[in-house]
Amino acid sequence: MSCRHGAAACIAVALSIQFVASADLRAATAATPELTGLQRAALADRRAYDTLRALTEQVGQRFAGSEGDAKAVQWALATLQAQGFSNVRAEPVTVPHWVRGTAEVTLLGSSSTPLRALALGGSVGTDGRALEAPVLAVTTVAELERLSTEQVRGRIVFLYDRMLETRDGMDYGNTVRNRSAGAIAAAKRGALALVIRAVGTEDDDRPHTGTMRYADGVPRIPAFAIGNRSADRLLEAFGSGPVTLRIASTSRCAGTAQSANVIGEIPGRDAGTPQEQFVVLAAHLDSWDVGTGAQDDGAGIAIVTEAARRIAELPQRPRRTLRVVLYANEEFGLSGGKQYVLDHAAELDRHVAALEADLGAGRAFRFESRVAASDLPTAIRIGQSLAPLGVPFVSNDTGGGADIGPLRERGVPVFELQQDAAKYFEIHHTDADRLEQVDASDLAFNVAAYATVAQALAEAPDLQHLARTWPAPQEGGHPCEWRP
Amino acid sequence: MSCRHGAAACIAVALSIQFVASADLRAATAATPELTGLQRAALADRRAYDTLRALTEQVGQRFAGSEGDAKAVQWALATLQAQGFSNVRAEPVTVPHWVRGTAEVTLLGSSSTPLRALALGGSVGTDGRALEAPVLAVTTVAELERLSTEQVRGRIVFLYDRMLETRDGMDYGNTVRNRSAGAIAAAKRGALALVIRAVGTEDDDRPHTGTMRYADGVPRIPAFAIGNRSADRLLEAFGSGPVTLRIASTSRCAGTAQSANVIGEIPGRDAGTPQEQFVVLAAHLDSWDVGTGAQDDGAGIAIVTEAARRIAELPQRPRRTLRVVLYANEEFGLSGGKQYVLDHAAELDRHVAALEADLGAGRAFRFESRVAASDLPTAIRIGQSLAPLGVPFVSNDTGGGADIGPLRERGVPVFELQQDAAKYFEIHHTDADRLEQVDASDLAFNVAAYATVAQALAEAPDLQHLARTWPAPQEGGHPCEWRP
Numbered sequence: 001m002s003c004r005h006g007a008a009a010c011i012a013v014a015l016s017i018q019f020v021a022s023a024d025l026r027a028a029t030a031a032t033p034e035l036t037g038l039q040r041a042a043l044a045d046r047r048a049y050d051t052l053r054a055l056t057e058q059v060g061q062r063f064a065g066s067e068g069d070a071k072a073v074q075w076a077l078a079t080l081q082a083q084g085f086s087n088v089r090a091e092p093v094t095v096p097h098w099v100r101g102t103a104e105v106t107l108l109g110s111s112s113t114p115l116r117a118l119a120l121g122g123s124v125g126t127d128g129r130a131l132e133a134p135v136l137a138v139t140t141v142a143e144l145e146r147l148s149t150e151q152v153r154g155r156i157v158f159l160y161d162r163m164l165e166t167r168d169g170m171d172y173g174n175t176v177r178n179r180s181a182g183a184i185a186a187a188k189r190g191a192l193a194l195v196i197r198a199v200g201t202e203d204d205d206r207p208h209t210g211t212m213r214y215a216d217g218v219p220r221i222p223a224f225a226i227g228n229r230s231a232d233r234l235l236e237a238f239g240s241g242p243v244t245l246r247i248a249s250t251s252r253c254a255g256t257a258q259s260a261n262v263i264g265e266i267p268g269r270d271a272g273t274p275q276e277q278f279v280v281l282a283a284h285l286d287s288w289d290v291g292t293g294a295q296d297d298g299a300g301i302a303i304v305t306e307a308a309r310r311i312a313e314l315p316q317r318p319r320r321t322l323r324v325v326l327y328a329n330e331e332f333g334l335s336g337g338k339q340y341v342l343d344h345a346a347e348l349d350r351h352v353a354a355l356e357a358d359l360g361a362g363r364a365f366r367f368e369s370r371v372a373a374s375d376l377p378t379a380i381r382i383g384q385s386l387a388p389l390g391v392p393f394v395s396n397d398t399g400g401g402a403d404i405g406p407l408r409e410r411g412v413p414v415f416e417l418q419q420d421a422a423k424y425f426e427i428h429h430t431d432a433d434r435l436e437q438v439d440a441s442d443l444a445f446n447v448a449a450y451a452t453v454a455q456a457l458a459e460a461p462d463l464q465h466l467a468r469t470w471p472a473p474q475e476g477g478h479p480c481e482w483r484p
Numbered sequence: 485m486s487c488r489h490g491a492a493a494c495i496a497v498a499l500s501i502q503f504v505a506s507a508d509l510r511a512a513t514a515a516t517p518e519l520t521g522l523q524r525a526a527l528a529d530r531r532a533y534d535t536l537r538a539l540t541e542q543v544g545q546r547f548a549g550s551e552g553d554a555k556a557v558q559w560a561l562a563t564l565q566a567q568g569f570s571n572v573r574a575e576p577v578t579v580p581h582w583v584r585g586t587a588e589v590t591l592l593g594s595s596s597t598p599l600r601a602l603a604l605g606g607s608v609g610t611d612g613r614a615l616e617a618p619v620l621a622v623t624t625v626a627e628l629e630r631l632s633t634e635q636v637r638g639r640i641v642f643l644y645d646r647m648l649e650t651r652d653g654m655d656y657g658n659t660v661r662n663r664s665a666g667a668i669a670a671a672k673r674g675a676l677a678l679v680i681r682a683v684g685t686e687d688d689d690r691p692h693t694g695t696m697r698y699a700d701g702v703p704r705i706p707a708f709a710i711g712n713r714s715a716d717r718l719l720e721a722f723g724s725g726p727v728t729l730r731i732a733s734t735s736r737c738a739g740t741a742q743s744a745n746v747i748g749e750i751p752g753r754d755a756g757t758p759q760e761q762f763v764v765l766a767a768h769l770d771s772w773d774v775g776t777g778a779q780d781d782g783a784g785i786a787i788v789t790e791a792a793r794r795i796a797e798l799p800q801r802p803r804r805t806l807r808v809v810l811y812a813n814e815e816f817g818l819s820g821g822k823q824y825v826l827d828h829a830a831e832l833d834r835h836v837a838a839l840e841a842d843l844g845a846g847r848a849f850r851f852e853s854r855v856a857a858s859d860l861p862t863a864i865r866i867g868q869s870l871a872p873l874g875v876p877f878v879s880n881d882t883g884g885g886a887d888i889g890p891l892r893e894r895g896v897p898v899f900e901l902q903q904d905a906a907k908y909f910e911i912h913h914t915d916a917d918r919l920e921q922v923d924a925s926d927l928a929f930n931v932a933a934y935a936t937v938a939q940a941l942a943e944a945p946d947l948q949h950l951a952r953t954w955p956a957p958q959e960g961g962h963p964c965e966w967r968p
Contacts, residue, residue: 137860139881146951151857162878166650170658235877239864373635376621380723393719394646397623467630 065097085264101250122479153190291433318458356401549581569748585734606963637674775917802942840885
């Protein structure tokens with residue numbers, strides 16, 4: 001086997017070889033001269049990187065409800081205006097606000113060993129008071145749920161499963177449950193606090209933050225993530241007997257604040273008429289409060305704005321209107337995504353498709369859809385327009401993305417360009433998520449891919465809406481008791 | 485980041501660096517001079533490879549109920565005897581038998597394109613008659629289950645999700661559901677046949693077989709796997725409109741046959757007394773009928789027999805008896821695993837632990853357990869004895885393995901040496917599963933790792949049994965209507 005970069009790369013290589021071998025490249029790939037020209041131009045793009053640089057340098061962190069969040073809304077309005085988008089506006093969204101404060105997690109023993117820690121997003125604090133307790137080490141929430149109150153009561157629970165690096169980040173879903181559901185499961189059994197091995201793949205000691213849940217009627221206990229090396233050290237300590245930790249924190253919820261979904265459009269040929277249809281290009285404007293959100297989701301903002309702008313520069317206007325939506329507060333409660341479908345309920349039937357960029361700057365390596373079975377040929381044809389970029393169509397079972405989830409639940413077909421996430425989860429939700437982690441040519445590649453799909457969606461045959469679905473039930477709710 | 489081989493490698497490297505940096509290597513690693521000597525000797529082992537060569541050359545395929553299966557039982561008895569095991573015996577197991585016959589899957593169009601296909605294990609055939617029908621392409625069973633009878637009736641369903649290569653094979657669980665549950669979901673909605681993209685990670689065109697299920701009251705439709713290139717070609721055809729396949733097969737169920745669990749022991753210091761305790765070292769004797777089962781599970785047989793033999797050669801007998809169990813028919817209904825717990829019900833409380841090798845010859849890269857929370861320090865100490873091999877303890881949430889699943893469900897603690905499966909799923913259940921795919925030094929590494937854990941388990945403090953659990957309910961049963 002010469003395919004050293006994972007199966008998906010092999011799919012891509014195999015498909016592009018098949019396509020190149022075809023007698024009529026354009027017919028086989030559905031890549032029109034217009035699309036091929038768009039791709040070539042976009043591959044040389046550096047404007048997306050300039051946009052990202054401006055965002056990270058002029059705004060920086062933009063956690064929901066923070067000063068940076070308000071600055072980001074102003075920056076986005078000014079940027080979309082300057083880039084020539086139409087109908088630029090901010091649609092108000094109320095967001096919860098949480099203040100991180102301090103976080104201490106110390107391994108006690110013959111000497112005290114401080115571990116690198118961050119509070120999980122929304123965690124209660126201890127008012128700064130130290131709490132010492134014996135530790136119970138458990139791999140996963142599922143394992144914790146098999147334990148009795150007797151085994152857990154009075155302990156600090158340490159969940160130590162580690163996320164494995166893969167190209168599509170598939171282990172995130174497995175391991176993030178420790179972060180989101182761990183505090184509820186631990187507190188139900190009488191635990192005093194939760195410490196998790198950070199959900200991150202790097203061989204380093206970075207704590208990764210991220211949102212968590214509390215449930216009504218279950219005590220709210222402080223929750224922290226520690227870096228991978230800290231987690232290894234803590235786990236190793238168990239080989240010699242009982243382990244004690246000291247924790248302290250000043251985290252707290254701090255009410256709500258005003259933010260906004262920022263929107264700009266490339267008007268289609270039917271713009272302004274009752275026949276106008278929309279293709280949503282999505283990214284989220286907020287970031288976590290550590291780092292500057294360069295990859296999460298600065299990269300997505302740079303990609304979708306630049307993809308739309310390149311289509312605006314084509315000689316002919318697209319059939320459908322491309323609506324770039326930079327969503328408020330994805331990270332800490334999906335406020336913007338939930339608000340958008342309420343604000344636009346009357347025109348959702350004219351939302352033909354949605355495509356989100358929220359997996360950093362790694363290069364797209366496969367294309368997926370969720371369309372009606374009868375529209376699969378259309379999805380495959382759109383996928384074939386990506387053949388010059390070596391990106392194969394592989395699935396009609398994507399979730400699309402977090403911000404466009406509420407659109408999908410209401411029946412809007414969604415598409416996904418799965419980006420290479422092998423490095424993404426090394427810095428995801430950490431203070432290392434900064435501009436220097438993003439490669440300008442990766443961004444340009446994605447501009448080419450997203451622009452291709454956006455343009456193909458703007459011109460494609462009509463797509464049926466799907467049956468409405470409801471999100472899977474989960475225990476607990478927003479840690480700051482915020483309701484959309 | 486200099487860690488290029490996945491997070492788990494980084495864990496291993498990081499831990500081994502920590503251990504080497506330790507002031508007292510032996511204390512920190514729990515690797516006694518005896519264990520270190522065992523590891524050094526085993527790393528130079530070539531006897532496991534000789535065992536594997538003998539099995540694949542003298543027996544070859546040994547599918548449950550086949551002539552090869554009977555030969556394998558005789559071979560195993562003779563081999564364990566010759567290698568000095570005690571109490572060597574065959575414990576009878578009734579197994580289902582299925583005959584593969586022919587499989588044709590042809591893409592019809594302006595020209596006919598034969599696709600590389602195998603029947604799924606247990607599939608009904610068509611008595612050799614050709615069946616032509618339009619194809620409905622669907623990514624996964626989950627997606628298929630959202631479709632109506634109207635959309636599926638009269639079609640051949642094509643499930644095309646592709647397994648992504650990872651170090652721990654984690655995507656197998658996601659994608660194998662197309663194989664195991666696809667025919668039921670398709671037939672419930674009126675489909676005439678099922679074709680799946682083979683569950684395999686290679687950029688090649690090998691069909692991978694494997695077992696499937698049928699359900700009472702649901703029509704039994706023929707089911708096939710096609711290679712990855714064939715699947716790409718079939719999917720691509722949809723971009724140009726409707727697609728028709730012709731299928732035919734002579735597969736059939738053929739009653740039951742006699743096989744056996746083959747057992748050999750390294751007697752512990754309490755052997756023959758009522759205090760005798762057992763550590764089970766497991767692998768499975770059967771294979772699929774294509775290839776010669778060199779990695780699945782010839783490698784496992786070679787590893788566990790050699791690991792036990794090396795412990796037998798130590799100056800002192802182990803405290804507990806090491807019981808090597810080569811299970812009958814893992815692949816096509818887990819007959820041996822289910823029979824073993826019935827045959828040994830009276831002594832299960834003296835089964836202290838079980839460890840299975842059934843993931844080929846790739847090197848172990850992490851160690852996992854499922855023990856009572858209070859026994860975690862013991863599991864971590866056992867894991868620390870693997871430090872010289874760079875294998876870290878990472879989880880107390882393993883399932884252990886298929887054959888020892890019935891032991892785990894009855895409370896026996898299980899352990900797992902997770903082997904590198906990046907290449908395993910390229911040839912799993914295909915005619916390429918042959919001796920040349922197995923590297924002798926990889927086998928030797930695993931002999932060292934399994935011998936270390938087996939010896940540590942033989943001498944460890946007593947381990948509590950876990951609460952009894954029951955397997956998750958699944959729809960349907962054995963495709964040949966066999967009941968254990």
